[in-house]
Structures are given as C-alpha cells and as structure tokens.
Amino acid sequence: MAGIYIHIPFCKKACHYCDFHFSTNQTLKQEMVNSICIELKSKKDFLSYEKIESIYFGGGTPSLLSEIQLNQIINSIYTNYSISENPEITLEANPDDLDKSILNVYFKSGINRLSIGIQTFNNKVLKWMNRVHDAQQAFYSVKNAQDFGFENLSVDLIYAIPKLEKKQFQYAFEDDLQKFIELNVSHISAYNLTIEPQTTFGKWHKIGTIKTIDDTIANAQFDLLIAELAKNGYEQYEISNFARNNKTAIHNTSYWFGKKYLGIGPSAHSFDGVCRFANVCNNAKYILSINQNIDYQTIEKLSGNDFANEHLLTRLRTKWGADIDFICQNLTPIAYKIFHSSLGNEINKGNIFQYNNYIFLTQNGKKIADSITSNLFST
Ligand code: SF4
Structure with missing residues (x-):
C-alpha cells in the first residue's frame, strides 16, 4: 500500500507565519494543473504498481481548484494508478472556500476527508496573522461540511501565539480551545506557532516587533490541550495530532511508518523505499521542467x-x-x-x-x- 500527495501551490493571501511553498499569483493555475497531470502520468511506475490507499491534496490551498481542475487531477490519478477500494482522499481547505456548492463537488469527486485550516476563532488574531477568513466562516465551514455528511473532518489549531510588543488584544487560549472542542469533529491537528526566518513574523521578530511566547506559557497551553482533548475523547496519537473513534489520518500515518509515497507538484517529496526525491520549489521552473523535460529534481539515497x-x-x-x-x-x-x-x-x-x-x-x-x-x- 502506498500514498499519493499532490501539492497545489497557490494561496489568496500569504499568512504571516507560513513558510510552505505557495504563490499568491494564480495566473499559472491551469498550467500547473496540466503539468501535475503530466507528472502523474510520467511517474506511474514509481510506486511499482502498489495499491494506493491514500491521496492527499495539500498546499498552498487546494480548495482554490475549480471543479474541472480537481476532476482533471483525480481522473489522471485513477487512469494511471491502481487505487484501493476505499482510499482515504483528503483535501486541505480554507474556511472561506467551503460553501455548499463546493462541498457537493467534493462529495461527487470522492473526497472523503477535509482538513480545514481554522487556526483560531479569535478574529483579531486571525487578522493579525493575515488569514483570509474570519471566525464565523470557520464555524460555518465545519457546520456545512457536517450537514453535508462529511464525517471525517480535521481542523487545524494554532497555540503558543507570540506576544505583541505594541498591539494588545484579548486572547485566551482556554476559550479558543473550547470552541474547537464544540465543533465535534473527529480529528484535530494542533501546532505550536514557530517563527520561521523567511516569513513576515520572522522579519518582525528580527526587529523586535514580536517576541516568542515564554516556554512556561507554551507548555501550560500544551498540557491544557492534551488534558481537555483527552477529556473529550480525543487520543493523542502523534504529538500534534488527536483523533476520536480511531479516525487517525491514514496518509500522514503512512509517512511515519516508512511506506512509499509519490509527491507531485512543486516542492513535493517522494520516497520509493530507498531514495528521497524532491521536486523543484518554484512554480515556473516546475512547469518548465515538466513540459521541457528539464530535470530540477534532487535525489538523496538514504544510508x-x-x-x-x-x-x-x-x-x-x-x-x-x-x-x-x-x-x-x-x-x-x-x-x-x-x-x-x-x-x-x-x-x-x-x-x-x-x-x-x-x-x-x-x-x-x-x-x-x-x-x-x-x-x-x-x-
Ligand atoms: S493558506 Fe495555508 S499554505 Fe497558504 S499561506 Fe496560509 S498557512 Fe500557508
């Protein structure tokens, strides 16, 4: 059994903490989708015809794909790979994209797991992090998906939010956490906010505009997170991942068990059991590499x-x-x-x-x- 990861490298806005590979310029989106399909076809032997048990659309923001673009990629996967009977198919979505019509598209396309980037329900913090959505959209995105019948829902939560030197706002982690629990979803991924040098927060940190939170506060929030989630039936099966009713993420778990996977799209990584492969981390170069057969991939043989x-x-x-x-x-x-x-x-x-x-x-x-x-x- 193996997995396929598809990287969709576009976002509406750049979140101030994010160091993933993405562009806010979406003009290359259709060319990107075409190139992803070409790469899928060209790598159909990579997993030695193992059955695919998980497909993961990550990014970036995969919920920016249109219905036609999403189905173009899914059709290419089903045409070129042998897919198990009930694969886990996850799509990362931002709350502002999840209206009822797109949920219908996902349902029809076979997407059976959504990972929703909520992060916090505090509107001031969302704005300060340059997130594109607000708390109300976050709440309704989950409710809409639940009403639609999506049982396998994961939400992202951020804790250990840094202190602001000048700007102050009311933020209580306890209250935020309770709102996540009230969503009643099967999976929560909780990340402590790290300040990466290449991000806006990294630059603010360098000039002293923000400071990292004290370790004691971050650790107290982590303890509270674990205790409250356990009280509400969530098992911490990985440091940052909590699941109820055994709804652990099949795709991510397969990475931790050293299974083979194929990563498609710019910056995506693959593993064939012996070597690690990394695609180029640049949208234009990726498209060029696929269409003109230029090799921008790096390969590392593991010792x-x-x-x-x-x-x-x-x-x-x-x-x-x-x-x-x-x-x-x-x-x-x-x-x-x-x-x-x-x-x-x-x-x-x-x-x-x-x-x-x-x-x-x-x-x-x-x-x-x-x-x-x-x-x-x-x-
Ligand atoms: S939407 Fe996600 S991938 Fe895009 S900038 Fe924000 S955190 Fe990063």
Missing part, C-alpha cells in the same frame, strides 16, 4: 544511519514509539554505541521511557521532542 534517524524523527512522536531493533539494524556499530549512551541520558532525565523493544516520549519529553531527537541523531 543506514539516515533510515535510523528518520525512524526516530517520526516514530518517537507517535503513540507507536520507535523500534530499537530497527534502529540497531540500521546504525553502524559506532553510531549505535553513541545512540545507546544518548538514549540512557534521555531516559535518566525522564524524557523517554522504554517498553519492550520500543521507546516513547514521556509527557515532559513531548514538550522538547525536537531537541531530544537531535540528541539521539547519528551523523
């Missing part, structure tokens, strides 16, 4: 240490834990010795615990997952 590091990076964040046997089999003997001693340190510090041959992050460890994994990494 044993790389496999072990990736396993740690992804699986340690999940409820399934990281497999010590797998790590041991892939690391060189010297690297394993170093890993073992770092692991002992993290266990002693109370950041990791071991159960049988698997290691897991403790509640405290989840708050500093990135630094723990980098301590365990082998070079």
Whole structure:
C-alpha cells in the first residue's frame, strides 16, 4: 500500500507565519494543473504498481481548484494508478472556500476527508496573522461540511501565539480551545506557532516587533490541550495530532511508518523505499521542467544511519514509539554505541521511557521532542 500527495501551490493571501511553498499569483493555475497531470502520468511506475490507499491534496490551498481542475487531477490519478477500494482522499481547505456548492463537488469527486485550516476563532488574531477568513466562516465551514455528511473532518489549531510588543488584544487560549472542542469533529491537528526566518513574523521578530511566547506559557497551553482533548475523547496519537473513534489520518500515518509515497507538484517529496526525491520549489521552473523535460529534481539515497534517524524523527512522536531493533539494524556499530549512551541520558532525565523493544516520549519529553531527537541523531 502506498500514498499519493499532490501539492497545489497557490494561496489568496500569504499568512504571516507560513513558510510552505505557495504563490499568491494564480495566473499559472491551469498550467500547473496540466503539468501535475503530466507528472502523474510520467511517474506511474514509481510506486511499482502498489495499491494506493491514500491521496492527499495539500498546499498552498487546494480548495482554490475549480471543479474541472480537481476532476482533471483525480481522473489522471485513477487512469494511471491502481487505487484501493476505499482510499482515504483528503483535501486541505480554507474556511472561506467551503460553501455548499463546493462541498457537493467534493462529495461527487470522492473526497472523503477535509482538513480545514481554522487556526483560531479569535478574529483579531486571525487578522493579525493575515488569514483570509474570519471566525464565523470557520464555524460555518465545519457546520456545512457536517450537514453535508462529511464525517471525517480535521481542523487545524494554532497555540503558543507570540506576544505583541505594541498591539494588545484579548486572547485566551482556554476559550479558543473550547470552541474547537464544540465543533465535534473527529480529528484535530494542533501546532505550536514557530517563527520561521523567511516569513513576515520572522522579519518582525528580527526587529523586535514580536517576541516568542515564554516556554512556561507554551507548555501550560500544551498540557491544557492534551488534558481537555483527552477529556473529550480525543487520543493523542502523534504529538500534534488527536483523533476520536480511531479516525487517525491514514496518509500522514503512512509517512511515519516508512511506506512509499509519490509527491507531485512543486516542492513535493517522494520516497520509493530507498531514495528521497524532491521536486523543484518554484512554480515556473516546475512547469518548465515538466513540459521541457528539464530535470530540477534532487535525489538523496538514504544510508543506514539516515533510515535510523528518520525512524526516530517520526516514530518517537507517535503513540507507536520507535523500534530499537530497527534502529540497531540500521546504525553502524559506532553510531549505535553513541545512540545507546544518548538514549540512557534521555531516559535518566525522564524524557523517554522504554517498553519492550520500543521507546516513547514521556509527557515532559513531548514538550522538547525536537531537541531530544537531535540528541539521539547519528551523523
Ligand atoms: S493558506 Fe495555508 S499554505 Fe497558504 S499561506 Fe496560509 S498557512 Fe500557508
């Protein structure tokens, strides 16, 4: 079983915190869709005819695709790949795009999971982050989708919102979180807002206009998030992902289990079980590369240490834990010795615990997952 990811690199506005690949100029949209279909056809052997169990439209903003464009891509996938009987087909959508007519289009096209970028219900924060939607649109996007019969709904939530130096607004994470819980959706992805250098927030941070939130406040919000979501039946199956009734994301989970996937579109990555492939991160160059057969792709063959590091990076964040046997089999003997001693340190510090041959992050460890994994990494 394998998955296909399609990157739609267009957005109406640039959110101030976002460092994904996208353009707010949509003039190349149809050319992009045509190129995506050509790439889909040209890579039909990439997954060695494995059955596709998940298709994911990410971006950017895939809900900017018209009905014709969306179906053009879906038809190309079904023409060129062998699709399992009930694939999970997810589309990331912004709340302002989700009216009843587009929901009907999604339903007819076989989209059975929507991931809606709400982020917060605080209108002032939404505006300050340069989001295109408001709280009312966010609420109705979920309600419309639920009324339409979409059971598999995920919403994005942002916490640890930075402090503003001059501008002040009322924002209480507790109130925001309750509004997310009241939506009664099956899946919540919760991200702590990190300030990336190339973004508007990164620039504001550099000149001191915004400051990152204190760790103690961010950690208190994380604790509250986990406790409140657990109280309401959500299982934290990955640090940032919470599901009810076993509605875990099949597509994202397959990345963490090292399954093969094909990424189509600019900036998309693919994995064939041996190498990692990355498409060029530029819309015009991508279209040119597809139509004139110019190779802008980079390829990286993974070493044993790389496999072990990736396993740690992804699986340690999940409820399934990281497999010590797998790590041991892939690391060189010297690297394993170093890993073992770092692991002992993290266990002693109370950041990791071991159960049988698997290691897991403790509640405290989840708050500093990135630094723990980098301590365990082998070079
Ligand atoms: S809509 Fe999504 S992809 Fe586009 S800028 Fe905002 S966060 Fe980034």
